[in-house]
Amino acid sequence: xxxxxxxIAARSPMAHVGRVTAPALLLHExxxxxxxxWFAVLRERGVPVRPARYPxxxxxxxxxxxxxxRVDCNERIVE
Numbered sequence: 001x002x003x004x005x006x007x008i009a010a011r012s013p014m015a016h017v018g019r020v021t022a023p024a025l026l027l028h029e030x031x032x033x034x035x036x037x038w039f040a041v042l043r044e045r046g047v048p049v050r051p052a053r054y055p056x057x058x059x060x061x062x063x064x065x066x067x068x069x070r071v072d073c074n075e076r077i078v079e
């Protein structure tokens with residue numbers, strides 16, 4: 001199925017970052033560029049934001065990452 005570029009861009013999380021006003025905790029693996037972009041935009045807009053980068057993981061690090069990283073991630077969420 002062919003989709004126009006504008007349709008795809010409208011579905012991107014970056015298309016909606018400007019609507020975020022709540023404080024955010026960004027949990028992401030080290031090489032996730034999109035999360036870095038979110039962090040920069042939120043910080044620029046004055047939205048309270050804290051990043052937590054986990055090196056050497058995949059996007060599923062919360063589920064199948066190293067145990068100490070999963071514990072850290074869950075503790076940050078609870079905090």
